[in-house]
Amino acid sequence: MxxxxxxxxxxxxxxxxxxxxxxxxxxxxxxxxxxxxxxxxxxxxxxxxxxxxxxxxxxxxxxxxxxxxxxxxxxxxxxxxxxxxxxxxxxxxxxxxxxxxxxxxxxxxxxxxxxxxxxxxxxxxxxxxxxxxxxxxxxxxxxxxxxxxxxxxxxxxxxxxxxxxxxxxxxxxxxxxxxxxxxxxxxxxxxxxxxxxxxxxxxxxxxxxxxxxxxxxxxxxxxxxxxxxxxxxxxxxxxxxxxxxxxxxxxxxxLWLDLARTANARARRLADGLAQANGVEVLHPVQGNEIFARIPEALGDRLMAAGAGFYQWPDGSCRFVTSWCTEHAEIDALLAAARG
CATH class of the missing domain: 3.40.640.10 (Type I PLP-dependent aspartate aminotransferase-like (Major domain))
Structure with a gap:
């Protein structure tokens, strides 16, 4: 993840x-x-x-x-x-x-x-x-x-x-x-x-x-x-x-456009799932392959314990970035961890 x-x-x-x-x-x-x-x-x-x-x-x-x-x-x-x-x-x-x-x-x-x-x-x-x-x-x-x-x-x-x-x-x-x-x-x-x-x-x-x-x-x-x-x-x-x-x-x-479309689609799917978790706020429109979300500390700890890698942004939010090869299974695993 x-x-x-x-x-x-x-x-x-x-x-x-x-x-x-x-x-x-x-x-x-x-x-x-x-x-x-x-x-x-x-x-x-x-x-x-x-x-x-x-x-x-x-x-x-x-x-x-x-x-x-x-x-x-x-x-x-x-x-x-x-x-x-x-x-x-x-x-x-x-x-x-x-x-x-x-x-x-x-x-x-x-x-x-x-x-x-x-x-x-x-x-x-x-x-x-x-x-x-x-x-x-x-x-x-x-x-x-x-x-x-x-x-x-x-x-x-x-x-x-x-x-x-x-x-x-x-x-x-x-x-x-x-x-x-x-x-x-x-x-x-x-x-x-x-x-x-x-x-x-x-x-x-x-x-x-x-x-x-x-x-x-x-x-x-x-x-x-x-x-x-x-x-x-x-x-x-x-x-x-x-x-x-x-x-x-x-x-x-x-190919360059196909790879970007895949990354963007994965980001939208991840953002939609995260937005449904308790206490999560997606801070910016998801118009590419990056998601910035404010998440409760306990949830962040649970995601990291489950093996999710994401970046702590200076403003206290968390950044999640998808790529051309992000698998649906990775997103499913992260969202499952988010649901607890």
């Missing part, structure tokens, strides 16, 4: 097979191989636009590197107070930008509220020498509360900052989970809504360890700088074909 995180799940067999298939013969290094080129072509089809892609091994690296080409060292990055870049990346965005200032904002269910965004923009006038000018708005989709920004919600927030010389970054560690819930196209949820750069995560959804930094046309001219920063930071994988091969298999026949 492992509901600790989708990063604890195994990689999907198709992706392991793809790595093995890429392990034949010689290929150019640093992303100049045929597999990387093929994946970029496929991503252009999926997102319905021209783009540039660079593969990375972790979400932290992809977030920090992409932000480093969007935000100057004297600029500010607006994000939600619960955002991964603010809470869980050990200052990597500040480090990689060389001093870019993260300014956390509030909003229900880990979504930046329009009021908070307007207030921040009003308090940071453009051209005021004493404050850090806003240069990036970072949105997480899924959010850190497991909720999804709709295309219109992304566009509303993007339009606020686009009146300045500012960009929109999206942390898409669970982008696939958001996408299948919203039933929209990848283009509608990204560049058509004003997103300039997407960190497209596969690791939480079946990959062994593979992330893609996607630069859309508005910032494609920064690709060479992105490559240079990745190399300088020691994050450029020499044999990048093994990262690209995971995306090659993941994107084939919409």
């Amino acid at each position: 492992n509901f600790l995180s989708d990063t604890t799940a195994p990689a999907h067999p198709a992706l392991i097979e793809a790595i093995s298939a890429a392990n034949t013969g010689f290929a150019p290094s640093y992303g100049n191989d045929p597999v990387s080129a093929r994946v970029e072509t496929k991503l252009k089809e999926i997102f319905e636009t021209d783009l540039k892609v660079l593969f990375a091994v972790s979400g932290t690296a992809s977030n920090a590197l992409s932000l480093s080409v969007l935000c100057p060292n004297h600029g500010a990055i607006l994000c939600h107070d619960e955002a991964h870049i603010h809470r869980d990346e050990r200052g990597a965005p500040e480090f990689f930008t060389g001093g870019g200032k993260l300014i956390p904002l509030l909003g229900d269910h880990a979504k930046v509220s329009l009021d908070a965004l307007d207030r921040a923009l009003g308090e940071i006038p453009e051209g005021f020498v004493h404050s850090s000018p806003v240069r990036v708005l970072s949105l997480s989709n899924l959010t850190e509360s497991g909720t999804a920004y709709t295309p219109s919600e992304v566009a509303e927030r993007a339009s606020r900052v686009k009146s300045r010389p500012a960009f929109v970054h999206m942390d898409g560690a669970r982008f696939a989970n958001a996408l299948v819930t919203l039933n929209c196209s990848p283009a509608e949820l990204t560049w058509k809504a004003g997103v300039d750069a997407l960190c497209f995560g596969a690791t939480k959804n079946g990959a062994m360890g593979a992330e893609a930094i996607i630069l859309f046309p508005s910032v494609m001219d920064r690709f060479e700088e992105l490559q240079a920063r990745q190399k300088r930071a020691g994050h450029m994988a020499p044999k990048m074909r093994f990262l690209a091969s995971q995306f090659d298999a993941w994107l084939r026949d919409d």
Whole structure:
């Protein structure tokens, strides 16, 4: 009964097979191989636009590197107070930008509220020498509360900052989970809504360890700088074909969407069952593969004694995360323990 995180799940067999298939013969290094080129072509089809892609091994690296080409060292990055870049990346965005200032904002269910965004923009006038000018708005989709920004919600927030010389970054560690819930196209949820750069995560959804930094046309001219920063930071994988091969298999026949649908469906089933237990309160809409619930201490102890793994959230709630391979039997066992 492992509901600790989708990063604890195994990689999907198709992706392991793809790595093995890429392990034949010689290929150019640093992303100049045929597999990387093929994946970029496929991503252009999926997102319905021209783009540039660079593969990375972790979400932290992809977030920090992409932000480093969007935000100057004297600029500010607006994000939600619960955002991964603010809470869980050990200052990597500040480090990689060389001093870019993260300014956390509030909003229900880990979504930046329009009021908070307007207030921040009003308090940071453009051209005021004493404050850090806003240069990036970072949105997480899924959010850190497991909720999804709709295309219109992304566009509303993007339009606020686009009146300045500012960009929109999206942390898409669970982008696939958001996408299948919203039933929209990848283009509608990204560049058509004003997103300039997407960190497209596969690791939480079946990959062994593979992330893609996607630069859309508005910032494609920064690709060479992105490559240079990745190399300088020691994050450029020499044999990048093994990262690209995971995306090659993941994107084939919409496997990435099927895996996300499975994880989301398991989460909804688990959430429905937990909500029926005495004293349990599900705190946020379940719009992906994460459930946040406030549960009585005695119930939490009983679940752990039964072998359930879940994460104690800083606010006192409990987080349960499902994955592409969560079994119905695991959910049944946890709900049986919850019923006592």
